Amino acid sequence: MTGPEPFGARLRRAMDERGPLCVGIDPHASLLAEWGLSDDVTGLERFSRTVVEAVADRVAVLKPQSAFFERFGSRGVAVLETTVREAREAGALVVMDAKRGDIGSTMAAYAESFLHRDAPLFSDALTVSPYLGYGSLSPAVALARETGTGLFVLALTSNPEGGEVQHAIRADGRTVGATVLGHLAVENAGEEPLGSFGAVVGATLGDLSSYDLDMGGPILAPGIGAQGATAADLPAVFGGAVRNVVPNVSRGVLRHGPDAVALRDAAERFAEEVRAAVASV
């Protein structure tokens, strides 16, 4: 096979070697204050560097939340560029959480911003919204295939408001969320050991046995910690698909800063709980 190694294969290896935990880099103003940092670019830079130095050499995935960097304009985006680069250099895969979604021709530009090899914000994967129609994402799918990167498509989100759209029943009797999962199954068909086109499915959602989560790609599962889910919930929520789950914890880890050792210990506790939960299935 020619071309770069696909994201799904790289992610599977990282999950096997490091465990599947994803730590979110979400520099909320309230966390900057708790860490004794100023709510400005200097505080943002210190916060992000501390998280990267504490955990990027041990967790499979880091997920910077773009909004908390964009808040500071171009200088915040420059910090985001450095964060992505340093996290990748330390061996973590970076999922850029920017939740992009637009009509196809504009979607192509969003994809180039994060998934083109020469982009300053080049990341291993990007979160995207399919709610302008799944097909609107096709330029991002095409570029991801070319550059060996991936997408995480919002399917069943962790927030309580998501249901009015995602659980809505279409004319064919399927829910909108199930339809998104179906598109991803087609995208990932035949990809071994794991497809590159993942779904975002909240860990907060309870029993999802009415959904076919086995769509051949990874499942990014936010909601553990601050939103109330625990690692122990994962088997009940995801069933057999739990082996493809990348659980995300942001504030649940970040609130242990600014001490790097405390951050690392918190991430390792979550990683251990996740390992035990996955092994129980």
Ligand SMILES: O=C(O)c1cc(=O)[nH]c(=O)n1[C@@H]1O[C@H](COP(=O)(O)O)[C@@H](O)[C@H]1O
């Ligand atoms: O795509 C996401 O990452 C995401 C999807 C979703 O359904 N719910 C959700 O919480 N997220 C993100 O996951 C992170 C959760 O943060 P904590 O609640 O602090 O662990 C935030 O960056 C959210 O934007």
